[in-house]
Amino acid sequence: MLTEQNIKTAMQSYLDCFNQDDLEGILALYAEHAVLEDPAGTAPIRGKAAIREFYGRVVNGKTRISREEPIRGSHGNSGAMAIHIETQTPDSILVFHVIEVMEFDESGLITSMKAYWGRSDMDKK
Template identity: 60%
Template sequence: MPQEDVIKTVMKQYIDRFNQDDVEGVLSLFGEEATVEDPVGSPAVEGKSAIAEFYKKVVNGNTRIRLEGPIRGSHGNSGAMALQITTSAEGKTISIPVIEVMTFDEQGSIASMKAYWGPGDMVIK
């Protein structure tokens, strides 16, 4: 099981690489059999190839992540963080407060990412 500092470091790298529009860097943090459920309740994206397609759409030079508090570890193989996602579409700015929970494999790679947010959380201006 990865140590808490490894989990927090990888989660911080996820934010940094996302904000640098580094799709390959983001993907390098995931294990081969990882899953992404964004938002929770939608069908999970399974496997690195499918995850690559997902992130190629959202790491687009237009979307940014801001950490809203400290990254939290656990007594196990997971961590959580509160984020503010901001993007724009059709001339409008969209902000979404999100809680992301990630689990990690033995190598310290992301095994799963779940993003908790709902339609009522979106603010469109």
Template identity: 40%
Template sequence: MKSALQAYVDGFNSGDPAAVTSLFADDAVVADPVGNPPIEGRAAIDEFYTGAVGAGAKLSLDAPIRGSHGDRAAMAFSVHMPGMRIRVIDIMTFGDDGRIVRMEAHWGPGDVES
């Protein structure tokens, strides 16, 4: 799980949305941020990450990636975009095949810096 989250960061930072979306199951759900309507299914997830990576988002870890003894891993990181920084904690749930089945991004207006 930790290596999958590192691959997520690396995919963003190399400008490769396909590397990011390949980590997700076809029926995965993305909540970014939690509380917004979920992004569901392969086509919607591909579109979401193509837009995010295309907007020039780069990620930097704020702490080491954490894994659990179960099916989840988390990372605290910052999203850097032109003129803005967003501090985020992502929690990913993994399926038996090692692919992400649910991504929850925890951040709100108070986590956005200009």
């Protein structure tokens, strides 16, 4: 049975893999038919092949994620975390303040990830 601790551990692994530029590690956390919305409300990215393409663009050595608060569990198969994402551009550093919500299957794989942020949640350094 999936536990709250399993969810929190998987979400921390997601952050760790991202910050180590470990694309394969990130993909190993996702179920084959997972759905990703980043940002939430945009066209869903469906399936591991499309998710690989998405992360292939952002796992690039120029982007890092930090938690703003502890990862939060739930009474179901989901968790949430408040993060900020910093990415270097040729002219500046962009900072996105994001809430990510992930849902998991019984084996602990991510079936859904939604990243909640809007234009007003982005700053330049």
